[in-house]
Amino acid sequence: MGIFDKFKKGLKKTREEGITAQIEEAIDEYEEITDELYDELEEILIMGDVGFPTAEKVITSLKEKIENDNIKDVKAVKETMQDIVSGIVWGGSYLRLRTKPSVILVIGVNGVGKTTTIGKLALRLKNQGRSVILGAADTFRAAAIEQLQVWADRAEVDLIKSAEGSDPASVVYDTIQAGKARDCDVIIIDTAGRLHNKKNLMDELNKISRVINRELPDASKEVLLVLDATTGQNAVNQAKDFKDAAGITGIVLTKLDGTARGGVVLAINNELDVPVKFVGVGEQIDDLQPFDADAFAAGLFGSEEK
Numbered sequence: 001m002g003i004f005d006k007f008k009k010g011l012k013k014t015r016e017e018g019i020t021a022q023i024e025e026a027i028d029e030y031e032e033i034t035d036e037l038y039d040e041l042e043e044i045l046i047m048g049d050v051g052f053p054t055a056e057k058v059i060t061s062l063k064e065k066i067e068n069d070n071i072k073d074v075k076a077v078k079e080t081m082q083d084i085v086s087g088i089v090w091g092g093s094y095l096r097l098r099t100k101p102s103v104i105l106v107i108g109v110n111g112v113g114k115t116t117t118i119g120k121l122a123l124r125l126k127n128q129g130r131s132v133i134l135g136a137a138d139t140f141r142a143a144a145i146e147q148l149q150v151w152a153d154r155a156e157v158d159l160i161k162s163a164e165g166s167d168p169a170s171v172v173y174d175t176i177q178a179g180k181a182r183d184c185d186v187i188i189i190d191t192a193g194r195l196h197n198k199k200n201l202m203d204e205l206n207k208i209s210r211v212i213n214r215e216l217p218d219a220s221k222e223v224l225l226v227l228d229a230t231t232g233q234n235a236v237n238q239a240k241d242f243k244d245a246a247g248i249t250g251i252v253l254t255k256l257d258g259t260a261r262g263g264v265v266l267a268i269n270n271e272l273d274v275p276v277k278f279v280g281v282g283e284q285i286d287d288l289q290p291f292d293a294d295a296f297a298a299g300l301f302g303s304e305e306k
Helices: 003-009 011-016 019-028 033-051 052-068 076-088 114-125 141-155 168-180 197-215 235-247 264-272 294-300
Strands: 102-106 132-135 157-162 186-190 219-230 251-254 275-280 288-290
Touching: 011 186, 019 033, 019 076, 033 052, 033 076, 033 264, 052 076, 052 186, 076 294, 102 114, 102 197, 102 235, 114 132, 114 141, 114 186, 114 251, 114 275, 114 288, 132 141, 132 168, 132 264, 141 157, 157 168, 157 219, 168 197, 168 275, 197 235, 219 235, 251 264, 264 275
Parallel strands: 102 186, 102 219, 132 157, 132 186, 219 251, 251 275
Antiparallel strands: 275 288
């Protein structure tokens, strides 16, 4: 199954139960393009987890394009919106891993699919011919370490871990030393998802970052935030908090196939100015897909790939 088909399948609920179906119903009710249609479309976007700023941007762009292209057929509105969405959402599945080793720091609250994402990402990198080592720096939960071990075994990569309650920064240090000794290409660090407030989060992540910068001062570094698409606008709020605290370089959006809230991708891209780099569109180990704006827009609107 190609990336377009993966996106189309993953966005099935959004098309059939979410904003896409509502957009189609609204367009069918009008015989010509009117201000009332624009207002209804904007309301659908806002209620569909796109958020007000992004919905306003989409509708403003829609009005301008329809006027500039002299579009009269109301049926052309959907395709025009698809083009606009494709232009607004952006991503960069390209991970900046130029050095050996490079570091990927994975952050996110508990329950978003962080551990699963790390396992899938490790396998993806390994299949590209890179050697990978994992660090279990979420030491607050024994279950987190055990889950990561399962995924490390599935991906057949090494895992550095310590006892529950250990200092996360010390695990990061040990992982880096092991990565250097074993001549690994990529070091992936899991971090705690159970921190009490933003200051606590910032302090912990800063401590980890200081260790990385001290031990690997010239290494390429990605900070990936894992978000659960099923939480809608709450995912956007989480992303804003983590962006302030951690300087994230990319988003991994999980469980896109299990929600009608696919419109949240637009809000994340537009409001945070951070690329969605990967999306989870299934439970299989190869269902972590690089984000593609055209495939996303086509999958959202149920059209053929352009």
